[in-house]
Amino acid sequence: MSTEIPEKLNVLWFLPTHGDSRYLGTVEGGRAVDLPYLQQVAQAADSLGYYGVLLPTGRSCEDSWVVASALVPLTKQLRFLVAVRPGLQSPTLAARMTATLDRISHGRLLINVVTGGDPVENKGDGIFLSHAERYEVTREFLDIYKAVLAGETVAYKGQHFEIEDGRLLFPPVQTPHPPLYFGGSSEAANEVAAAQVDKYLTWGEPPAQVAEKLDVIRRLADARGRTVSFGIRLHVIVRETNAKAWEAAEELISRLDDQTIADAQKVFARMDSVGQSRMSSLHGGRRDKLEVSPNLWAGVGLVRGGAGTALVGDAETVAERIDEYRRLGIDSFILSGYPHLEEAYRFGELVLPHLPLTQPLPSQARSVNTGPFGESIAGDRRPAVRASQS
Secondary structure, rough: OOOOOOOEEHHHHEEEOOOOEEEEOOOOOOEEHHHHHHHHHHHHHHHOOOOEEOOOOOOOOOOOOHHHHHHHHHHHOOOOEEEEEEEEHHHHHHHHHHHHHHHHHOOOOEEEEOOOHHHHOOOOOOOOOOOOHEEEEEEEHHHHHHHOOOOOOEEOOOOEEEEEEEEEOOOOOOOOOOOOEEEEOOOOHHHHHHOOOOOEEEEOHHHHHHHHHHHHHHHHHHHOOOOOEEEEEEEEEEOOHHHHHHHHHHHHHOOOOHHHHHHHHHHHHHHHHHHHHHHOOOOOOOOOEEEEEEEOOOOOHHHHOOOOEEEEEEEEHHHHHHHHHOOOEEEEEEOOOOOHEEEEEHOOOOOOOOEEEEOOOOOOOOHHHHHHOOOEEEEOOOOOOHHHHH
16 A cells, blocks of 8 residues: 655644743742633744634643633634544534534634543543543544534434434534544544544654554555545754754753653553653653654653654754655644744744745735834844745
8 A cells, every 4th residue: 555645735733732941840940821822823833824823622622622722813824723522512503603604714623532531631621531531432423523514414322422313503614524524543433533534643653653653543544445644743943053952952841840841751651641651761761862763852752642753953954854754754843932923933934935835925015115024233234034934
């Protein structure tokens, strides 16, 4: 089975609704994440030409649907990747929420299907299901959710859901429904991905490991007569030189103490998420072996759950590492960096121009009517355009 290599990429940024900082694992350098700040990040991503933004979900975050609804009117082209939660929402209610947000955003909604991998947090939300049962719920949820969004009137009786006369009065803009993103590394998650979603997401493991995961999904999807596209979730630390990028990586974890790392690793160990286990195994809670693949650094995962690796380097290096994943078949990159506002600009200005994007970057006309580019020299004249920018 051949790998289809995408010619164009979608690059998304991240809205840090769980907090932002210059240093991981400490209040030092912490930043208040309120609506004005999230507006800054979203509008920066919009103006820089990112395809969309991911909003995380869970009790550590502000609610993704409420935040997305607040930011949609304040952006122009940006898409919002928002989570539905099988087991927390009924599929018909989730379908109505989806259709509404898709309409008021004029078709700028993307859906992230999140099953949940922390049993303690799940119990706090009233979910006392095993890992296998959660994926059973997810399969049934998606059967109903997709059918309702597609305009069907649904009568359904399964092990976990029973629906009579399930239907929408107001359909979504995107047909048959907004694109469905989904991540998971267990056998149960692979089955859901192959059978029911549009884009399978992986966290940023070394390329060889990612290639193995994608091949599994391809084979399972092919057996069902389906095609699934692929995305990856990574952090980025981009600077003008590789040396400066690695200095920034070390600075990011420079305030971390061993006890904070140990406490975080205990939380990750209680989870039944196979993906989280794979992330944690990359570093084992140790600081001394964090470059797990060329320019792939696992330091973020010492204390951050979920995506725990970052691409580190100058623009050309990071662009080449992204292309390495593209050659595996990945067409969507969901990125973040600390602090998220500044790193959105760094990556947007330094790396996005080097990538083959599905949508053109916003033009930056050099007319004085659109405002100055670069600071005036001695208050007397505009700086010259560098040859690489002309």
